[in-house]
Amino acid sequence: MAAQNPGTELDLSWISKIQVNQPAVLRRAEQIQARRTVKKEWQAAWLLKAVTFIDLTTLSGDDTSSNIQRLCYKAKYPIREDLLKALNMHDKDITTAAVCVYPARVCDAVKALKAAGCTIPVASVATGFPAAQTHLKTRLEEIRLAVEDGAMEIDVVINRTLVLTGQWEALYDEIRQFRKACGKAHLKTILATGELGSLTNVYKASMIAMMAGSDFIKTSTGKETVNATFPVAIVMLRAIRDFFWKTGNKVGFKPAGGIRSAKDSLAWLSLIKEELGDEWLKPELFRIGASTLLSDIERQIYHHVTGRYAAYHDLPMC
Numbered sequence: 001m002a003a004q005n006p007g008t009e010l011d012l013s014w015i016s017k018i019q020v021n022q023p024a025v026l027r028r029a030e031q032i033q034a035r036r037t038v039k040k041e042w043q044a045a046w047l048l049k050a051v052t053f054i055d056l057t058t059l060s061g062d063d064t065s066s067n068i069q070r071l072c073y074k075a076k077y078p079i080r081e082d083l084l085k086a087l088n089m090h091d092k093d094i095t096t097a098a099v100c101v102y103p104a105r106v107c108d109a110v111k112a113l114k115a116a117g118c119t120i121p122v123a124s125v126a127t128g129f130p131a132a133q134t135h136l137k138t139r140l141e142e143i144r145l146a147v148e149d150g151a152m153e154i155d156v157v158i159n160r161t162l163v164l165t166g167q168w169e170a171l172y173d174e175i176r177q178f179r180k181a182c183g184k185a186h187l188k189t190i191l192a193t194g195e196l197g198s199l200t201n202v203y204k205a206s207m208i209a210m211m212a213g214s215d216f217i218k219t220s221t222g223k224e225t226v227n228a229t230f231p232v233a234i235v236m237l238r239a240i241r242d243f244f245w246k247t248g249n250k251v252g253f254k255p256a257g258g259i260r261s262a263k264d265s266l267a268w269l270s271l272i273k274e275e276l277g278d279e280w281l282k283p284e285l286f287r288i289g290a291s292t293l294l295s296d297i298e299r300q301i302y303h304h305v306t307g308r309y310a311a312y313h314d315l316p317m318c
Contacts, residue, residue, distance in 0.1 A: 002215070002250065002252070002284035002285060004184075004186065004187075004213070004215055005187075005210065005213050005214060005215050005249050005250075005251050006213060006249065007176070007179065007210070007211055007212050007213030007214075008211045008247055008249075009211070010168070010169060010172045010208075010211055010212075011211065012168060012169070014207065015168055015204050015207060015208065018200060018203050018204055018207070019200055020198075020199040020200045020202075020203050020235055022199055022231075025199060025231050025234050025235060026231055028230075028234050029229075029230035029231045029234060032230050032267060032270070032271055033230060033267070035267075035270065037263060037266045037267070037270075038266065040304070041304075043266070043300070043304070044087060044300075044301055044304045046266055046269060047262055047265070047266070047297045047300055047301055048079070048087070048089060048094060048301070049269065049281070050262070050265040050266070050268075050269055050288070050293075050297060051078050051079065051094055051095075051096060051294065051297055052094060052095070052096070052097060052283055053097055053269075053283055053286050053287055053288050054078075054096040054097060054287070054288050054290055054293060054294055055096070055097055055098045055099070055100040055123055055254070055256075055287045055288065055289045055290070056071060056074065056075045056078075056096040056098070056099050056100065056290070056291070056294060057099075057100040057101075057222075057256075057289055057290060057291045058071050058100075058101060058105075058291060059100070059101070059102060059125060059129075059222065059223075059291075063101065063102060063105050065105075065108040068101060068105050068108040068109050068112060069108070069112040071099060071101075071109075071112075072099055072109055072112035072113045072116060072120075073112070073116060074096075074294070074316070075095060075096040075098075075099045075113070075118075075120050076095055076113070076116045076118045076120065077095075078094065078095060078096055078294055078298070079094060079297075079298055079301060080298065080302070080315065080316070083298075083301050083302060083305050086305045087301070087305065095118065095120055096120065096294070097120075097121075097283040097287055098120060098121045098122065098123045098152075098153060098287070099113065099120060099121075099122055099123065100122075100123040100124070100125065100153075100155065100289065101122065101123075101124060101125075102124065102125060102129075103124050103125070103126055103142055103145060103146040103149070103151075106122055106124045106146050106149040106150055106151045107149045107150065109122045110122050110149065110150035110151075121152035121153055122150060122151050122152060122153070123151060123152070123153035123154070123155055123188070124146035124149075124151035124153070124154055124155065125154075125155045125156075125157070125190075125221075126139065126142045126143045126146050126154050126155065126156050126157075127139035127140075127142060127143065127156040127157055127178065128142070128157070129155070129156075129157050129190075129221060130157060130192070130221035130222075130223040130224075131157075132157045132158060132159045132160070132192075133159075136174065136177070139156075139178075140177060140178070140181045143156065143178060143181040143182060144181050146185075147181075147182060147183055147185045151185060152185055152186065153185060153186045153187075153188060154178070154182050154185050154186070154187055154188065155188045155190055155218060155289075156175075156178045156187065156188070156189055156190065157189075157190040157192060157221055158171060158174070158175070158189060158190065158191060158192065158205065158209070159171070159174065160192055160195045160196060162174070163191075163196050163197075163201050163204070163205050164196070164197055164201070168204065168208055171205070171208050171209075171212075172208050172211060172212045173212075174212075175187075175189060175208070175209055175212035175213065175214060176212045176213060178212075179212060179213035179214070186215040186216070187213065187214050187215050187216070188214070188215065188216035188217075188218050188252075188254060188287075189209040189212075189214040189216065189217055189218060190218040190219075190220065190221055190256075191205045191206065191209065191217060191218065191219065191220075191236075192220055192221055192224055193205075193219050193220060193226075193229075193232040193236075194220060194224035194225055194226030194227060194229075194232075195224055199231060199232070199235050202232055202235045202236060203235050203236075203238070203239050206235070206236045206239035206240070207239050207242075207243065210239070210240070210243045210249075210251050211243075214251060215251065215252060216251065216252035216253065216254050216287065217236055217239075217240070217251060217252075217253060217254070218253075218254040218255075218256055218287075218289065219232055219233065219236065219254070219255045219256055219257065220255075220256050220257040220289075221256070221257065222256050222257035222258075222289060223257075224257065227256065227257025227258040228255035228256055228257050228258055228259055230267075230271065233253075233255055233268075233271060234271075234275065236253060237253060237271070237272070237275040237276055238275070240253055240276065241275065241276060250279075250280075250285055251285075252280075252284065252285040252286060252287065253272065253276075253280070253285070253286055253287075254286070254287040254288065254289055255268055255288060255289065256288070256289025256290070257289065259288055259289075259290050259293055260290070260292050260293055260296065261293070261296050262293075262296045262297045262299075262300040264293070265288060265293060265297065268288060269281065272286050295315070298310075298315050299315065302314065302315065
């Protein structure tokens with residue numbers, strides 16, 4: 001991971017001036033969705049790059065140690081070996097960026113990845129995920145326990161009430177406490193943008209999270225009705241850019257929820273490249289939270305290599 005974001009003092013004068021031009025944002029989002037995607041070997045190369053940005057995720061009530069073990073194996077070997085050999089990429093050590101699980105499953109993931117002999121970090125959701133409607137003391141303890149169990153990245157979720165009621169100082173203070181509880185672990189702050197009410201609130205919440213020391217800002221838990229969308233992403237990326245220009249600190253971006261197809265992933269990579277530049281196109285500054293995306297990317301690569309689409313039994317399950 002990149003160096004931690006030290007954060008800044010809370011600057012409410014900056015927050016109070018913010019007003020997002022929604023029609024302009026929606027026009028920009030339409031441009032992205034209308035654009036034609038790359039083809040053939042260029043598409044295969046971009047898809048392999050997309051794999052390295054995935055936080056391979058399972059956040060289900062029926063998670064067990066055995067399906068965490070399978071997830072970790074898939075994180076280490078995301079694309080079938082013979083397909084990588086056909087693309088002459090078998091020696092490039094292509095893995096997913098991280099494995100993301102519930103706090104109670106962190107030990108299982110750390111153990112499985114260690115057994116597989118790889119250094120892929122374990123990310124844990126925390127702070128009363130996905131609603132954040134538990135006591136602050138409980139949310140902080142959840143972070144500390146996940147870090148103790150070996151999580152290197154913590155995906156916290158903010159209390160949306162603080163945004164909707166304009167309690168920016170309280171939001172800043174909460175995230176500062178999350179930052180402290182993480183210690184050396186990286187802090188990824190989920191804004192749950194589908195529940196923030198407006199794009200202006202999305203920008204303000206993004207800025208507060210970065211001022212408070214978030215290393216990444218993340219769109220969604222994946223459990224809301226509306227998850228990662230391009231309008232929201234554009235606003236968050238512009239906030240990241242503004243924060244960098246003002247402080248010199250680079251903060252990462254993670255869309256999550258509803259990103260299921262290889263074509264979707266290419267659009268997200270293109271958006272990052274255009275809005276923030278190539279220096280953000282690395283796992284230290286860009287992640288995609290997904291559970292089913294990897295399967296579709298592998299199917300597309302299989303088609304590129306063989307000229308036919310894979311049957312269900314051709315590709316290993318996660």
